[in-house]
Amino acid sequence: MRGVVFDASLFFVVALLLVLDDVGALRVVLPRVRWFDPIVVAWVASCVGLLLVFAPRHGAVLGATMLLLGLAVLGVAWGPRPILPSAVARGHALGRAIAWWTAVVVATCLWELAAFIWGRGGEAATQAHPAISDLLDPALDSLPGRLLFFAAWGGLGVAMLKPILESSVEAAAPSTKRVSRGEATA
């Protein structure tokens, strides 16, 4: 059985934490990252990467690695607001990009949901309407498939987390002059 209970519980708990944080009923105090050594980060990232690629799929080692990685990235994302970048695209170009990316993501999710629902009528239905999981699952059992997935997923993660981590470090540095988005627009 797919891990729907775990998935639902995870998203529910995080949503609950966000609501409690928003209404001021929750104060999460995380240790601030004051510096990070690029060499240490590279070593840790390499070790995690090797485990994610070579540890047995669905195994305890991979599960523990992913859980630790999840706690770390959520801790980073929970931190202070990012610093205002010097050159953020604004106006119509940004609005158009948001609209188009939203359309692509929502359309993909709706089609995936439709395929998942239509594919629940047995083996023939699953063959006719495969969900993305049904298509990717066999490929991920091979090393090339695993490497390709790790490159795409890991690359996206680094692209997302790098600016958050860098701004967290800058925000924690007491001597750094900074302008947050809120301060800049106030």
Next chain:
Amino acid sequence: MRTFTISLYLVFLGAAFALAAIAKKRPTAIAPLGAVLERAFVTRPARIVLVLFWWWLGWHFLVARTVDTPLG
């Protein structure tokens, strides 16, 4: 029907690549994805949701069982 289902996934994937390519070539028409993420990351809920979803994709495909196992 299977071909149609897969084709539509590929259309959406192609649209994402096309958007990224257009944004790189004409950033004044469509802002790069990085700028969209920077805008979204201003608020904590958006940061958490996007990062959580990214992490969940890895969990879903590498650790969890992504396809139903036959009942026997």
